[in-house]
Amino acid sequence: MRVVSLVVAFALQCGAVQAATSKCDVELGHGLIITDDSIRIVDNNQTRVQINHDDQLLIGGYWINLNEADTIVLREYSQGIRDTVPELVNLATDGVNLGLSAIEQVVESMSDKEPEVLKTQLQYVERALMDKFKRGDDFFFIAPQSLSKIDDFFTKEISQKIHSAVHGSLGAILVSLGDAFKSREGNIEDRINDMGQRMDIISKEIDKSLQKKAHQLEAKATEYCECLNRLDDTESRLQAIVPQLLDYDLVRIRS
Template structure:
């Protein structure tokens, strides 16, 4: 059990360190959700599209097309480009980090038992659902929910980390029952299986830790760049709001400091 406890702790620390290193350098909030595809950007509120930008040059607010001059369209294109340059990469980095952690847990549990406990599947579904409420990507889209980008680390180190911790610990009982059944039926030596389990977890944990540290370094390098980009995007958004005052009702980038 000592092997098991150390390995679970290593997994939790590795996942936490990934996002602590990525703490933003300024207070930036997204006031609304964003859905980004190759051709369309949608600013959404309560599941409804409020602002839509088509092909970086057509603006719709509440479903109504806004006629822009060529000069005004350049400001729209700059605003659209700023969103595309920042948000998809942020979503990718956030989801990659957690997906790696979830995959690692599944590998560890599969190494301990002949089958994955049902409780683990259920708990990991909760983790994935919490993640997708904040960040989601598909083959042809990116989604980010309204949130404080300077507190992304809190979401991962508190909410996601706790859910993963619960998922792993919730599986221990089923794993030990499985090992006990194997021992009773003489399918294998339980001491050898427990030792092998600990060794597997130590090796996997070290590999996960290296991968997450590398990802954490990438996020750390991007943190100040995100801040600069979002500050610049806020300036562009303000210019666009001066051109189209009704756009202020759906203020996207909010700088708090």
Template sequence: MKLSVASAKSVFFSLLLGASIAAEADDKCDVELGHGLIITDSVIRILDNGQTRVQINNDNQLLVRGMWVELNEQETQVLQEYAKGIRDTVPELVNLATDGVNLGLSAIEQVVEGMSDSNPEVLKTQLQYVERALMDKFKRGEDFYYIAPQSLSKIDDFFTKEISGKIHSAVHGSLGAILVSVGDAFKSREGNIESRFSDMGQRMEIISKEIDKSLQQKAAQLEVKANEYCECLNTLDETEKRLQVIVPSLAAFDLVQIRS
């Protein structure tokens, strides 16, 4: 099998397109997070414009606008339910989101490594912008999780449109450097250039199948979780309403918003 430079480019972009498409759930749960959240082992913070407005310590102590709110035993139980609902949902959602994008970026790097001995620096720089876009919405560290205010029913759009678009822009913008790198690598090696492209095409085909398999598993996982989140978030919304009756000042920082 012989593979020309044009054919190699075609295979390359076909792989990128396949890697950036995720399956969307047929039924979406129309839920929005009205505020950002930071979650650690001992603290939950609800943010408004980057400032902590609501803080829950150890799932049983509440501060609103920095003021301590005294709760009786029954009221504390509602607060604990609310904190548990947040912890049961948000960290896993952040994990799924960041794992999904890291998978996509890893796939791009594998493709480029299959074409040359090193990744062009311009591609690395562009992919850093993709990572920053992700971190604006989802972020995790060794001891915390962060999620920005956003529509959870449009997470698919974030990945299939915004992140996918940034990945394509990164690759298109660095294509020249990639091809130069490939050409230089071929010049420094012995053997027929056509056979080198043929070998590259075969390697890319193998990588493509593995990426497709991983993405199909990820899409199925996200679809299942989307349905689970809908039920959990509806329950969390009901708990939040009960807590707002107890502490009316919390209504100004309504976290879970269900759209009919």
């Protein structure tokens, strides 16, 4: 995919400046949806700004006429977005869904079925993740947020939701174990002890995984600080050409 090749090229470029880059506070002021053909700046599920093929600009559904020099700035802005956002979305989503599936499998192995409460809680976890980061076969989405505080999202919000999902299913598992005991399908004490040990392992592994994910994203946001600074500069130049874009300021950086 064209987006992927752009990300790879930019990763090499940013790697060259990483040593000279200091940590900075980076925020995205609006949501972004990126496909091969377009970039959309969105608010409340509505497209406010759209860039087609990296060289056509629409604001509020109206075409903006640009001369050749202005189009070069637009293209630079569009490429800068493509170079950063998809990799951040990939980092945020990679492994999390696999981790949720692993939780389901472990709980099922203890109770012989998946408690409905676990299924419901894990849906809340997935929804919280997709509200911030989402990718499909042909698009990337990132919500407005502070990229410098992604660690809080994973180590606090997502971690808390996953812990609630796991421990919220304990009651259903105990009921299942009680039924097994009544029907003499096994030793309930052994199974309860085994369940407690597995839950403890799950909790620790969840925390380790989420902390690793948060550190990866924080490091990537720091690595991209110089690149995002350049994108912010390009955005300012484009706003000088098209003042309507001031209402949709995307990159906000505080050193």
